[in-house]
Amino acid sequence: LVKRQQLIDAGFDEVIVAPDSARLPAATAHFDKIVDLIGPLSVKDSLSHLNEGGIVNMTGELGGLWTVPDFDPISDIPNGCYLTGFSSGDVSQTLLQDLFDFIAAYHVLVAPARIFNFNQVPAAHAYLQAADSFGKAIVLLDQNAE
Incomplete structure (x- = not known):
């Protein structure tokens, strides 16, 4: 409960704690943006909870899997939706400077x-x-x- 309030205070619209880390609860609404920290274990389910034009960013691998089993981008990514990823192992000086410039321009608290x-x-x-x-x-x- 403490972290939920911290996330709300930080500007998140909603925090969902799922009893099964591979799936969001069936009654869960759809979202414009999802940050998936569980990763390959849950990304297909996260994609199924997107609004049209929505984005899932898979940036974690807390689910213990390193690849997405039986993943078909044509059928698993809904039409008009996007799947992005982030790896901290692929950072260049230019990308790092772009990040610092963004932080300065938009006064992001870091x-x-x-x-x-x-x-x-x-x-x-x-x-x-x-x-x-x-x-x-x-x-x-x-x-x-x-």
Whole structure:
């Protein structure tokens, strides 16, 4: 319940907690945009909950699968809808600068929730796993450490 309120306060329209991570509840409405953090396990179901012109962004793999089994883009992506993805492993200096320019132009708040020193890595993990954590944590490397 704490994270639900944090997401609403951050500007999300609705937060759905599904008992089955592969599927949204049957009565769930349709949406314009869905960020799918579960990934290949749930992306086909997420696509089925889009309004016309809607977008699913699959950016996570929390469901434990790395590929989408039996995926047919022609039949699994509804007409007029879009499936996008994001991988943090494919970042260039140009894309990073574009991101910084967007943040500056639109005054996007990107402050980290917590900052830890390298010797506090266990505390950083504990924070991220806690029920009341929210946002990104940064671990600073000590440049003088061996």
